[in-house]
Amino acid sequence: MKTYIISKTMTHLINKIDKLLAENYGDKQLIKHRDPVGELVNTILSQNTSDVNRDKAFNRLKERFPEWEQVAEAHTNSIKAMIKPGGLSAVKAPRIKKILNEIRNGNGRIDLSNLYEMKPDEGLKYLTSFNGVGFKTAACVLLFACGKEVFPVDTHIYRTSKRIGLVDDKADREKAFETMNSLVPGGIAYRLHLNMIQLGRKICRPKRPLCGECPLNKMCKSAFKI
Ligand code: SF4
Numbered sequence: 261m262k263t264y265i266i267s268k269t270m271t272h273l274i275n276k277i278d279k280l281l282a283e284n285y286g287d288k289q290l291i292k293h294r295d296p297v298g299e300l301v302n303t304i305l306s307q308n309t310s311d312v313n314r315d316k317a318f319n320r321l322k323e324r325f326p327e328w329e330q331v332a333e334a335h336t337n338s339i340k341a342m343i344k345p346g347g348l349s350a351v352k353a354p355r356i357k358k359i360l361n362e363i364r365n366g367n368g369r370i371d372l373s374n375l376y377e378m379k380p381d382e383g384l385k386y387l388t389s390f391n392g393v394g395f396k397t398a399a400c401v402l403l404f405a406c407g408k409e410v411f412p413v414d415t416h417i418y419r420t421s422k423r424i425g426l427v428d429d430k431a432d433r434e435k436a437f438e439t440m441n442s443l444v445p446g447g448i449a450y451r452l453h454l455n456m457i458q459l460g461r462k463i464c465r466p467k468r469p470l471c472g473e474c475p476l477n478k479m480c481k482s483a484f485k486i
Pocket residue numbers: 420423424463464465469470471474475476477478480481482483484486
């Protein structure tokens with residue numbers, strides 16, 4: 261009974277947060293699904309960099325190697341040179357090459373359309389079996405490319421969900437991912453994900469959050485305390 265009451269309260273809270281953020285940042289709808297392999301590479305490139313630099317790196321890579329087969333066959337240094345604007349190219353280049361080869365070895369070609377048929381949990385298990393693919397990357401591929409109801413927890417959502425009180429203060433990334441995915445109801449994952457990131461970037465910043473301007477300050481357990 262206790263679990264049911266907590267769960268119901270938290271679901272109500274999540275829906276309220278979604279509504280307030282949608283009023284402030286917009287009601288976003290996922291329309292066009294991207295190619296899952298492209299989404300996977302794009303998400304790996306996004307690690308520890310800005311969206312602008314990620315896009316520069318991705319576009320340079322695709323201009324030099326229009327087919328994923330070419331990336332899989334390319335020398336690591338050539339990949340590294342193309343994705344340099346995205347940072348951490350020495351880590352990301354061999355990771356991308358290795359994953360593309362692993363996909364080809366498993367599927368016979370570099371194609372992840374098998375994800376469309378999988379349930380979210382199966383998709384998560386499958387994608388995280390690749391070296392260097394964590395829950396956040398896997399969730400981004402499933403949500404953005406396949407339209408599955410999976411809620412990715414990035415660095416902004418990890419911080420804000422703890423401050424608000426949705427996730428336990430001591431939770432690690434994996435636990436935070438599990439908690440948020442048990443709380444977010446179907447149909448709002450895409451909008452809430454993007455709007456929570458926007459909140460984290462603009463208002464609930466790592467240092468000196470702007471609680472006075474925050475649309476969630478009446479329901480946040482950390483409001484005006486940081
Ligand atoms: S009220 Fe303050 S701490 Fe809470 S979510 Fe908003 S900005 Fe972050």
